[in-house]
Amino acid sequence: MGRGVEVPVESPGPAFPRDLPPVELRMLGPLRLCRHGAPRELPASRKVRGLLAYLALAPRPVPRGQLCALLWDVPDDPRGELRWCLSKIRRLVDEPGAARVVTAADTVALDLSGCAVDAGRVALAARRGVAALATAELRALAGAFAGEVLEDLAIDRSPAFTAWLTAQRRRFRACRAALLEELVGRVPDDERLGLLEPWLALAPLDPRVHALLLAALARQGLAREGEEHLAAAVRLFEAEGLDAAPLDAAWRAARDRREGAPPARAAAPEAGRDDAGPPAPRRASVAVMPFADAAAVIGSRGGTAHALAHDVITRLAKLRTLLVIAQGTVFALDARRVGPEEAGRMLNVDYVVGGSVRRHGARLAVAVELVEARTARIVWAEVFDGGLDATLEVLDAIGDGIVASVAGEIEACERNRAILRPPHSLDAWEAHHRGLWHMYRFNRPDNGLARHFLEVAVGRDPTFARAHAALSFTHFQDAFQGWAPRERAADLAFAAAGQSLMADDRDPAAHWAMGRALWLRGRHAQSLVELDQAVALSPNFAQGHYALAFVHSQTGDPEAAIASSDHSRRLSPFDPLLFGMLGARAMALVRLGRFEEAAEWGMRAAARPNAHAHIQAIAALSLALAGRLDEARAHLAVLRRDAPHYRAADFLAAMQFAPEGVRLFRDGAERIGMG
Template identity: 50%
Template structure:
């Protein structure tokens, strides 16, 4: 444990930047007026939290869209940042080699302090540091900074907010662990933990213990009543907490007995479920906004039917049948009443406008229990063909709904203690860690997927997730490739065994077969995954990945493009872009390949193999200086990385291998 006094200190330095809560900037202790532009403030926050320099292309994609001038907008925003950040003749906004970074030396950034302390492990921090982390993380990162017109930035912001909420939860739980039950600080510590994790059985039990120690019986009863309602609304099992309360009451009635915390293992063991709970959704009929009934063409009902069918084929959600939603659609019910009648977690509603051959559909997804809007978006398509309109609009809606609910479920699972997760929540907690793409986070994801499969052995997607983590260990050489490939095959086989109609099961099997070198069978499995669900973006991406190396490069490009169309903000977007670059190399389109490879390397979480794709593609296109910059970045991540590591990870044909070796000589990555 650290013993050098409080571990998190925010002092009045030359510049102080506060990102937790509303953004504030202080210069020598005096508040600086921030620009009114949300994008300028978003740019400052993104650069302040970035681990290094960021490509201009990434910043443009994050905050601006065509047909505007993204690079011009970025230059204007950087000029505003320089006015804010440059102090006493010191340039803090650094532009070099088409990359942007901030010089934060002498600048106190609260969020970076907390990130650094958390990396050391909360168990190694003293109580003063833990309390600071819990207090600071009790508010949202960049409160009020969401930008409606910037979905990429909003996705990044949602992810980072989840991380800091998790930091706060970990700190609050550790404070309770280090605070004796019944002590002076016991009740405030338990209340703070409960604030972060209201659905955590152990947090509720500890709060009741503290109240019971102080003989606050009325408060115990009020908390039990309120918590029972909350658990019922969320579909959680309240029985373990009620049983723990009865245990505490029995102890409290015994004279001269001190109540000692026995932990969740003794008081609130998680219930072993027998069937996987899946998030459920009702897609209500989309209304057509036409003045007269004669002007309505039945497109609203047709799109609704299409969305219901395609969502069901993804098999990631429990989807209420068309007959049930259409039966109650005309009753004018509020969302919460619809949720109660149909027993669903989420409700999708929408309306449709049609002008000549242009169709616009606005869709909302709300939580059924609270009517809180989770996501809203407008989709447009132009065609004279009814089938084409249905296909274009329906596909976009389906993938967006699935992705947004999955993101919401991941964020919900993060806030719960691991001991209280059910199979569905453990699976989504695994996804959260898996998409960080590091060896450490991949290992944590593996444990959550294993927990999910133990809680429900029939949960096909949990087995597929476990296969994915073994695949990553093999591909990244984080473990023995042959052993991990066998484990990936084993988990994929189990996923198929319990649900051979699940596209994710065939996807995981196709990827595992690719690891073993069985190209043809891998392609057949991946094709079957998208046959089962044409909207399964990861199936299209995996097919592009396999074809890009030793199959049909044109098919790889088409599959990559379609995967990005279905899931434009996918956590694996760097791979979708990178596979396109690999396919273009095989078509001798070196300059185009380099452009796509640079886009891939600019994505968040792009790993070392993606940087290697960029380095080699740039070298083959003749852009040697840029290629050497990427080679330098690779060596910073992994000093021993060479082209042999790159070639060993993939299954390239001999002629392509020869090209990459020629490029490696030019940029210093040859063995």
């Protein structure tokens, strides 16, 4: 059953449906409702209309208690008032055989299957990516905006609803801007001005819009209008404390192109320099906007929400893999009431993190979204929840979850984007992520391709520490999997890790790579020192915690291995190396003699995508030690299907167990004839 707007409520097409849907809800402007094409008068109650809009935009069923807290301050009978409002909505949308207000298990949902919801179409297009839309569909969606979202709707003394409505308006302004931006890039010149003006109204401080508008005016020979717009834009930027020089440069460049003049010469380099130097290496950029506090007094600053944003900014910066906009900048924009999506466009970043903090009795809920700035596409969204009895611990755990998820989702987006680009066109950043895409396939041919792209990355940017670290991992894989002579591959892994440290010894991945390379050389104590340094530099570096679990599971402290494995999985529950995190825990449990637990964790590891032969061996051997011989032999059969000549000696040669661990795993191998 489709509910809310996060599911397709109608088939995409060049225009909105004209076949008179049973219910048509218009929210991109004043709230309007039609039944089979006939307008219906909405109830006078603002709370009924607010509840209708909220349920229409909710992605899933909403608890009744949440709806009561949203719309009523301190009513005598909130649930009674909610029932009354729902009865009014039923009269609007229900019809024989179609009960659209769905109540179940103390939740409420609005089933809009087969209906037309203008905001739903826009939200769906933004989620899929506006670049994928046909031009006619872009025009239809951009033209569907009749004003501000729910512009005639406001509810006094309902701060939670007001905060939600503000967030929705920001969200759909960003969607509209993304639609207009994509459309501007496709239409001929004579249509652009008509699109640039509403886009500019949505994003008056976005220098790209001004540059496009100035270019359009220049191409049409409207020099006076261009000068007037430039003067007004400069005054606006200067009043906001922003640099207006790029606007003037954009106008001069557009005018020169119109007049056929040669481009203006670059400013002379600073004294004492031969040239301006190479451009800074590209990195994905992210802005973390201060979270909204639903309980805060309007205009107030500080508190839990702002502290959490500051913490996330600091932790993301410690990962060293992203360009993170400084706290002062994002907090200054927030003070000017600039929303996350508009801030992302002003700052010209790739991604924006925004969210809200809400207290429900003795619990704290933090809703977070990661948005692709230029397309307004929501890449990831999650709600983190915890008790307020230990606020600092809860905030620390929530911060861990946000940072690890944001970093992981951005990396996945960048990998997927890089794999679609022609190989010859990749810059260092893209080549690095193309390499990661292949590296995480965990097979020999892809590992070779990964090494090729990572060598391209470090060749184009020798200072790219993270690419050197990943290159080291491809050599580690060659040694660990037996795809190349172990000693030679270990030397190459060590050398690449050294290059990573020289490039940036504050990057946790550089120490992670060195720790793994030292482990290959049998220098376990030094390996742990490097891995401890990796997680000290960035406590949110999940793969650092996993590598600690891996080393401890064989020759170190098995209890520490279990703790590190658990922590790495909490930080990155969908990590490409999740099978290794689970496998390390299983090996540690074997060393502790807890064979039944080890068998369960080993099977979980073997069930993960891309689990390689050594992981399958952990499952088979753990099951054998637990006495579950039939299951162990079944796992061994799966292993031998992919690696027919695999033996216990291959497993023990790859790992570096202490003598007691070697004895245990040999015993398991003998029980199932794996010798």
